Structure formats: structure tokens, C-alpha cells
Amino acid sequence: MLHIPVLPRSSFWLRVAVGAALVGLADLLFFAHAPGTSLGLFAFAVLGGALLGRKDLLQDRRGRGFVLAGVAFALVLADRPGLLAWALFGVSISLGALSSRAGPNETAWGWAQRLALHWFFALFGPVIDLFKVSRLRRGRGGMSALNLLGLLIMPLVGGGVFLALFSAANPLISNALANLSLPSLSPQNVLRILFWCAVFIGALGLLRPRWRKPLLALPERKIGKPSAFLTRTITLSLIVFNAVFALQNGLDIAFLWSGAPLPGDMGLAEYAHRGAYPLIVTALLAGLFVLAALQPGSDTANRPLVRRLVVVWIAQNMILVASSLLRTADYIEAYALTRFRIAAMIWMGLVAVGLMLICWRMLAGKSAHWLINANAAAALIVLAVVSVVDLGAVVAGWNVRHAREVGGRGVALDLGYLHTLGAPALVSLVELETTLDDAVLRDRVAAVRQDILLNVRRRQSEWRGWTWRDQRRLDRIAALQQKGALSAPAPGARHWNGRLIQMPPPTAPAPVAAPPPVPLTSRTEG
Incomplete structure (x- = not known):
């Protein structure tokens, strides 16, 4: 009420x-x-x-x-x-x-x-x-x-x-009323x-x-005595599920984890980058099945064979989640790191924690409230850590260190994406700029760095927008400048990724046609 x-x-x-x-x-x-x-x-x-x-x-x-x-x-x-x-x-x-x-x-x-x-x-x-x-x-x-x-x-x-x-x-x-000024809507x-x-x-x-x-x-669900049919179908389902999961995990261990050559013309990148998110959905469905079919304290959940099958199945799901994490890591290694991919890996870790808690709930006979409390605590701890860690700075630092231009195994550096990160990418861009030998790339990095740096300094000059973290970034940049001076980028309009906008060459003006001659008779008549 x-x-x-x-x-x-x-x-x-x-x-x-x-x-x-x-x-x-x-x-x-x-x-x-x-x-x-x-x-x-x-x-x-x-x-x-x-x-x-x-x-x-x-x-x-x-x-x-x-x-x-x-x-x-x-x-x-x-x-x-x-x-x-x-x-x-x-x-x-x-x-x-x-x-x-x-x-x-x-x-x-x-x-x-x-x-x-x-x-x-x-x-x-x-x-x-x-x-x-x-x-x-x-x-x-x-x-x-x-x-x-x-x-x-x-x-x-x-x-x-x-x-x-x-x-x-x-x-x-x-006149007095006209001079009254009320706030306008x-x-x-x-x-x-x-x-x-x-x-x-x-x-x-x-x-x-x-x-x-x-x-x-x-x-709270009332736990009654299950029928023999229900117990048998749950047991048979767990046997089939374990067999199917063993097939998937066996292939992952044979090719993804060991790096053995794949049959035919299939490459490891295609195999690794294909199923990270579908496998997580599979693990979630497995957890829902255990929650719905195996209530703690029920006769089915207390049968030794069923409990062993559930433990083996949850263990296979953990291997599945680990394979998803490895697939995502391989994808990042081949391409680049983003905040969304970090969030996806954190989500996969939470799925693994949830599966372990579901298994322990069944084995220890815990209540549904215990399971909700434990998952809520895990999620809040993760969110608290994420609120402190600057994921944008982590992403920028990783991409700069692993870019192809600096000898890494990743793809070419995406300066446009670093530009979207803003202030978190600033220190990494300055570190990259002070070590580059390629004049063209250095000019592009300088252009992106300069735009972000101007925005940060403008925000820091206004006391309401001042932050201690951005001030530490500026102090770090000042220390880096003592090792190598930052160069001004070449003048000209830029794309978001720092490339100069190539202006089209000016077109020559069209020749002006001469006026037609005036007839002699018209001149004399005037």
C-alpha cells in the first residue's frame, strides 16, 4: 500500500x-x-x-x-x-x-x-x-x-x-507596465x-x-514427486546434450585450442570468428534448462546419475564459454579491440559465473532467492569495476601497440575509431606520434591528436567541465613532449581519420562568346 x-x-x-x-x-x-x-x-x-x-x-x-x-x-x-x-x-x-x-x-x-x-x-x-x-x-x-x-x-x-x-x-x-519584463517562455x-x-x-x-x-x-514452486516418465526423459536429454556438446568441444580442442590444420580449404580465422555469440546463447539455454527441469530438493535432482550428468554438462558449458572467449580474442588479434568487444567478453565471463552458480544451487539445495542474490552481487561488482576502469584508454592503448604500422599482427590502425574515443585515446596517440618514422602517418596522427587535444583543453578551461583524470592526461602529455616535440599537422581540411581532403582542381572559366556584329543600316538609322 x-x-x-x-x-x-x-x-x-x-x-x-x-x-x-x-x-x-x-x-x-x-x-x-x-x-x-x-x-x-x-x-x-x-x-x-x-x-x-x-x-x-x-x-x-x-x-x-x-x-x-x-x-x-x-x-x-x-x-x-x-x-x-x-x-x-x-x-x-x-x-x-x-x-x-x-x-x-x-x-x-x-x-x-x-x-x-x-x-x-x-x-x-x-x-x-x-x-x-x-x-x-x-x-x-x-x-x-x-x-x-x-x-x-x-x-x-x-x-x-x-x-x-x-x-x-x-x-x-x-508605461510602467510596459517596462515590466517577465521571463519569456x-x-x-x-x-x-x-x-x-x-x-x-x-x-x-x-x-x-x-x-x-x-x-x-x-x-516458490512446490516440489512434488515427479513421474517416472519425467525422470527418464530428463536423464535421456542430459545424455544426448552431453554427447552433442562433447562433439562441439572436441572439435574446438582439436582445432581452435591446439591450432591443428583444418580439413579442406577452411582457414582457422573462418572457424574461429564464426560462432562466439551463438555459443554463448547455447550456454544460456543450457542454464535455463537446468533451472526449469532440476529444482533443488526434487527427486530427479537428487538422483546420483542425474547429478553427475548435470555436473559434466555444466563443465562442458564452461569449456564452451572458454572457447567463445578464445574466439573473441582471436578476432581481436586479427582485427582490433573495441569497447563493445570488451563488454562481450565481460558478458561471457558473467555467463560462466551464472552457470557455476546454477550448478552449485542444485548440488547444495539453495533457494531461488540465493541464486538471484548471488548473480546480482556478481553483476554489481562487475559494473562497479567497469565504472572505474577507463575502457576507452584500454582500447586505444591495445590498438596502438598491436597496429600493423608499429610491427604488430593486427590490422592497419583505425584513426577514425580512435578519434571517436576522444580524450581516452589522447595519451596513446601522443605516444604513437613521438615514435613514428612514417611522415604521412605521423601527420595523420598529429591531426587527430590535435583535434582531441584542443577539445580537452577547451573543456578543462571551463571549471564546470574540469576533471582530474583529464588533467592527469595533460600532465602525461607534457611529460611525453619533453622526450619528443609534437609537430603541427599540415594545414588543410581533414577527414575524421586524419587524411587530408583532396580538393578538386579549379576549373578554367568558360570563354565568353563575342556579340554578333551590328548591321550597318542599323547604325545609320540610329
């Missing part, structure tokens, strides 16, 4: 004041400005406002843990502002705000529902508070908001009508008002959570 807590008037208006202060700070730092380390400063301001407006935030042990997690992500935002770190900060501080209302054994499923319902009802928080304050004033014998509005309609409308008439009759009044002002509303709703949602209980409980 929706719960609207009754708060003392001073506490309510204190939280409104905190929300208004955060709105003003957000407007100063972010509206029409790119965020930088200022995002981390705002995160610390949100933490301070939450501690000021919620005296119970640190009374709960879990609340203190979530606040500490919020502090950690605020530090990450101060060094590397990004959407992922901001989302994790928001989750941490929201869980801290809800911790005093959750039971001692709350599960990940319950926390997820609390978060979803909390932010859904936070959208209507100011309206709910308006009616609540109106009801409280009416109960104390005061005037409600609706009655106050009705009281003011006639004086305001009537006063406006008479003022308009006096303005038409008196030039002094009309320009698109920028409308966006600013919407921005204020979003910040205020978010701040008030942290200070006044409105939901106490999860909406849905995770249903």
Missing part, C-alpha cells in the same frame, strides 16, 4: 529547503554546461542533503553501508564522471534511503521492487505532499490549498481587469524549468521515500 508518513512541519519544510538548494546547485553546475568533476561535487552535496534531511539514514547498519558505497561512487564521479557511475551512485543512495523500511533478510528481488516502486511514486511526490499539507491544515482548522485558491480568484481576476482599464486610461500606468527556459522539476523530484524522493513493502513475492 502507498504510505504517506506524517512528519513534523519543521522536518517537512527542511527537506523542501534541501531540495530547493540542490536544484539551485544543479542549475549552477550543469544546465547548459558539460559535467566534469562538478558531478562528483554534486554527488557529495546530495549525500550531505540526505544526511541533513534524513536523521535515520545512519541508524541502520545497511544504511551506513549504502552511504559508504555512495561516497565511493561520488569519488569515482569526481575522477571519471559518467552515466554508469552516476547510476550506481543513485542506486546506492536510494537503497540507503529505503534501508530503514526493509526487513532484515531482504532479497535482491525485494530491493529491485522497492527501487522501482520508490522512483515511480517519487514522480508524484510533490503532488502528494501538496494534498497532504492541505489536509493537515484543514484538520487543524486552517485553510486548505483549494480554499485558498478559491479565496484569491476573485481579487486577482478583478484586480487584473481594473488594472487593465486604468492602464488604457492612464499613460503613466501603461523560450525553449531554453522551458527546458530549464523541466530540469529544475527533475532535480527537485529526485531530491525529494531521496528525502521522503513512500513505499514500505515489495509488491510481489517470488513464488
